Amino acid sequence: MTNASANPTPPDGLSDDIVSDLNHLSPEELRKTIIHAQELLHVREERDPIVEPAPGEDIVSVTEHEGYTEVVKREPCGEDCADCPHGPYLYHVKEQKTPDGGTRTLWTLIGEVYPDDE
Secondary structure (H helix, E strand, O other), X not given: OOOHHHOOOOOOOOOHHHHHHHHOOOHHHHHHHHHHHHXXXXXXXXXXXXXXXXXXXXXXXXXXXXXXXXXXXXXXXXXXXXXXXXXXEEEEEEEEEOOOOOEEEEEEEEEEOOOOOO
């Protein structure tokens, strides 16, 4: 345990019970508490959908699975192409936590979807 006078001043609005509990935690318990609090924030905060079409893209389907979102989309190649958009292509999309507590979206190309596969 640490000297109470060395503890930082808690933010306004944090209950005295929580402050007292936190002040008695070991460094390892504090780390686990931070991780759990960040996970709770992630679950409870209103979030934008992770699948948004970019300009020129056509989302064919979105299917939620445990641990990832399956996305089938057609995409432009960026040039003046008469065959655009191309595809459809199958992607697995996941949100990954970043060290600063935020998230980033990872798109993994699985491959082209053929008409019989759609």
